Amino acid sequence: MASIIIKVPFSPKLCATLRDEAPEGVTVHIPPIPMKRGYFDHAPIIDITLTLARDVSVSLFVAWLLKKFERKPPTTKITMRRREIEWDEGKLRKAIEEELQIEKKSDET
Numbered sequence: 001m002a003s004i005i006i007k008v009p010f011s012p013k014l015c016a017t018l019r020d021e022a023p024e025g026v027t028v029h030i031p032p033i034p035m036k037r038g039y040f041d042h043a044p045i046i047d048i049t050l051t052l053a054r055d056v057s058v059s060l061f062v063a064w065l066l067k068k069f070e071r072k073p074p075t076t077k078i079t080m081r082r083r084e085i086e087w088d089e090g091k092l093r094k095a096i097e098e099e100l101q102i103e104k105k106s107d108e109t
Contacts (some may be wrong), residue, residue, distance in 0.1 A: 002099040004050045005079045009043035014068070018048065023064055025053035054100060062093045 007012065015030045020030050048104040052061055066089055077084045078092065085095045 001054065002080065002096050002103065004052075004053045004085075004096070006048045006050065007045050007077055008048060008081075010046045011043065018050075018068065021068075022050075023056060023060055025056035026061060027051040027053075048077070052096065052100075054104070058093055058096050058100070062096065063088055065092070085102075 010033055013087055015082055019030070027050070031058050033046065071085070078087065080082060085092055
């Protein structure tokens with residue numbers, strides 16, 4: 001399984017959409033957001049973790065993820081194992097495929 005962390009400004013609509021429309025085999029973890037008066041005056045940056053099962057189509061997942069952010073790409077970043085990845089379809093797909101290969105090799109040993 002590969003895990004990706006996306007740092008984005010909190011949006012209830014985005015969080016609901018990611019949870020409800022995630023492809024099969026993708027787990028979405030959104031941390032609890034403390035509700036305080038004035039909290040949403042400035043949207044806090046949250047870490048959304050997306051975990052992919054091995055049998056998930058990487059191309060399908062990347063296309064889905066980029067579509068979710070096509071209107072307004074996050075101003076922050078995507079990370080995998082503390083490595084920053086650009087919001088580029090080819091680079092994102094390559095990074096996920098490499099991660100899945102690393103995990104596959106580690107399971108074989």
